[in-house]
Amino acid sequence: MNQKELNSRESKIAPLSPKELNIHHFGDEWKMNVGDFHHLFHINKVEEVLPKIKFPLQPHRKTVYDFFFLTEGHSVRSKGLHEYKFEKNTFFFLPAYQISTHEYISKEAKGFFCHFDAEIFSKLFPNNQLADQFSFWQFSGEPLVEVNENIQQPILNILERLLYEYETNKSLNTNLITAYLLTLFTELSIFQKAQVNLPKNAALRVTEKYKNLLSQHIYKTNKVADYASMLAITPDHLNKCVKSTVGRTSQELLADMIILEAKVLLKQTNLSISEIAFRFSETNPSDFTRFFKAKTGVSPKEFRRIVIS
Numbered sequence: 033m034n035q036k037e038l039n040s041r042e043s044k045i046a047p048l049s050p051k052e053l054n055i056h057h058f059g060d061e062w063k064m065n066v067g068d069f070h071h072l073f074h075i076n077k078v079e080e081v082l083p084k085i086k087f088p089l090q091p092h093r094k095t096v097y098d099f100f101f102l103t104e105g106h107s108v109r110s111k112g113l114h115e116y117k118f119e120k121n122t123f124f125f126l127p128a129y130q131i132s133t134h135e136y137i138s139k140e141a142k143g144f145f146c147h148f149d150a151e152i153f154s155k156l157f158p159n160n161q162l163a164d165q166f167s168f169w170q171f172s173g174e175p176l177v178e179v180n181e182n183i184q185q186p187i188l189n190i191l192e193r194l195l196y197e198y199e200t201n202k203s204l205n206t207n208l209i210t211a212y213l214l215t216l217f218t219e220l221s222i223f224q225k226a227q228v229n230l231p232k233n234a235a236l237r238v239t240e241k242y243k244n245l246l247s248q249h250i251y252k253t254n255k256v257a258d259y260a261s262m263l264a265i266t267p268d269h270l271n272k273c274v275k276s277t278v279g280r281t282s283q284e285l286l287a288d289m290i291i292l293e294a295k296v297l298l299k300q301t302n303l304s305i306s307e308i309a310f311r312f313s314e315t316n317p318s319d320f321t322r323f324f325k326a327k328t329g330v331s332p333k334e335f336r337r338i339v340i341s
Contacts, residue, residue: 047093047129047300069204071096075146075194078102082141089134090339091295097162097169098147100124101191103184105141109134111175112247113289114240121184123177123220125168131247131296144191148213152206156214166217168224172244177220190216238263238273242282246289254290254313256282291327294320298336305332 078100091110100107106119110133111126118124120143126132128150153162163169168177179187194212197205245259253259259282260267267282274282290312297308309320325331330338 047095071149072152072206073146073148073198073204073209075144075191075198077195078137078141078143078145081145082137082139085137087134087136090299091131091133091292092300093129093131093296094147095128096147096149097128098126098145100143100145101187102141102143103188104143105138107134107137107141112172113243113285113292114175116176118176121179121181123168123179125173125175125177127163127169127171127173130171131292133292144195146191146194148209152204152210153213156210166221166224168220169217172247174224177224179220179223183219187216187219190219235273235276238265238270239277242270242274243285243289246286250286250289250293251311254286256286259286287323287327291324294324294332295335295339298332299339308332 100109101123102118102120104120106117107124108115108117109124109126110116110131112131115135116124150157150162157165163171163173167173168175190212194209197208197212241263242259245262249259249262256270257267260270263270265273271282274280274285278285294308294312297303297311301308303311305321306317309317312320321331321333324335328335
């Protein structure tokens, strides 16, 4: 996904800024102690803030890139329609503007959380080419990278150094931060390539491509036949592939994507229910309300009141 498409997404769904993310994660009861450059770069120990976060976190988008690295415990987090369960010695990467939920993280979890704005890489990648260099930063790329225990210490050294720079310096040395991050990403890309090359059956590949297309085009079309056409297969073949891999129909996955996007719009924008319905080509807002309630158990209005209160 190029920058123009990302900007288009931003204008549609008002992604959360780092400041707004603090409220999303912690509510108004507790404020994280952050530096003046928090909007550009932030890193913290997972175990230091974990007790303050109330899981699950609702679906959301944000303006920054982020990654988790667990050294202990396990977690469940989503990227688009894909849900991932990961454990210690594993990174989870999420590019800016990608929809995400964070369902769960175990109480004993330890590790690092980091976010950064693409602006700090502008000198190295002036055309926003970070995703071109590292596949785990791609909008539809595989987000998990497992590292061997024998390489864990060098990885931890980089993360500890980033944490030290964040906590001890009053101004952000972007050259140093980007150098450390670039070293980290380059090290991890070796493991990523080895894992991505693992064989997958044809039905699984089709299903993954379908999920990624839903993430990118759900505002343009809500017809399964259109997505089948993008994949150059018949709707029936698409449905068989999806059914055999996830046990659900292609229409059900499309409905899941609409609900996921609608939840973000209800929480992060002031759009009316009617306006949100029209985003998904619904000509009758009452039809959308019935659809949403049938899938979630509450009406769009009730959901908005719950997540905003």
